[in-house]
Amino acid sequence: MxxxxxxxxxxxxxxxxxxxxxxxxxxxxxxxxxxxxxxxxxxxxxxxxxxxxxxxxxxxxxxxxxxxxxxxxxxxxxxxxxxMADHSRLFDGVPEMLQDIEAQGARWGIITNKHARFVHPLIKFHMLEPAVVVCGDTLKVSKPNPEPIRFALKSINAKASEAIYAGDDKRDIDAANGADVFSVAVQWGYLGSPQPVQDWCADLIVHNPSEILGIELTK
CATH class of the missing domain: 1.10.150 (DNA polymerase; domain 1)
Known part of the structure; x- marks a missing residue:
């Protein structure tokens, strides 16, 4: 199922x-x-x-x-x-994806290695309303350590088995896999890791945000 x-x-x-x-x-x-x-x-x-x-x-x-x-x-x-807000923008399809996630009654959050002094003003500027935010200086460790993902899930009383984590770097996939969360590599991102995205051991590779809405997890 x-x-x-x-x-x-x-x-x-x-x-x-x-x-x-x-x-x-x-x-x-x-x-x-x-x-x-x-x-x-x-x-x-x-x-x-x-x-x-x-x-x-x-x-x-x-x-x-x-x-x-x-x-x-x-x-x-x-x-x-x-x-930092001069030219930054949400990627095409991201606003619609987040709206659809919320319309489903699901929750979404941000786990980033970027420090809080930058993250929270950007969230406010782009009018985002995540259920949880874990920044690079929230804990003593950051990705690829899986602890920030575990911390985020615990903060909103959620289980790893009912969550996904999506990112554009191998450290994102390593963190998700380490936390036993379904890992998603996004190909519209920067892909700065030296290894090809196909070698990151992601559970899924997606090419646009709408594909994330089609993910189904095995119960």
Whole structure:
């Protein structure tokens, strides 16, 4: 016997929200003030799911363990915070998908590695009303650790067997699989992982948000 999920959990950047334009703009702003040419958007877009670490790595070849990274990360995040709603938008089909989930009487939530100082203003700006939000600094661990998903389910008194988790990065799928939640890889996202999406061990790969509404779980 099968039934639709009662809980739909999502990554934020690259899954619900196309935040890459503002993230890329922050990285290119830092390049320009240093006398460097801006990089093409597509070069930076694929790193957007990795936040400051990914964007600074692509823009400057700097890693978190390198000298000066902390200062550059602060500069990046401070600029991004001021401009994070300039061009961000929900992906096509996402508003309709969320409306249909709510119309079914199901609940939905966000589990992201993005920190709360960015997440909650973006949720408010885009007029989203998730039942639960777990940010990258809510717990001491973040994805690919499965604990944020477990924490979200516990927060709304839901079972793993009645939930799905959808994301655009392999760490999303690893977290979902680790939490025994039906895992969904979304191909409209940034897909920044080096492995092809077909190798992520997702339970399902979808190409547009409407496909998520067709998921049925085995009871």
């Amino acid at each position: 099968t039934e639709h999920p009662k809980v739909y959990l999502f990554d934020l950047d690259g899954t619900l929200l196309d935040s890459a334009p503002d993230l890329a703009a922050a990285a290119n702003h830092m390049r320009v003030v240093r006398g460097l040419e801006p990089l093409p958007f597509e070069t930076l877009r694929k790193t957007a799911s990795s936040g400051a670490r990914g964007l600074l790595g692509a823009a400057f070849g700097i890693r978190p363990e390198d000298a000066g990274y902390a200062e550059m990360a602060k500069e990046f995040l401070d600029y991004y915070e001021e401009h």
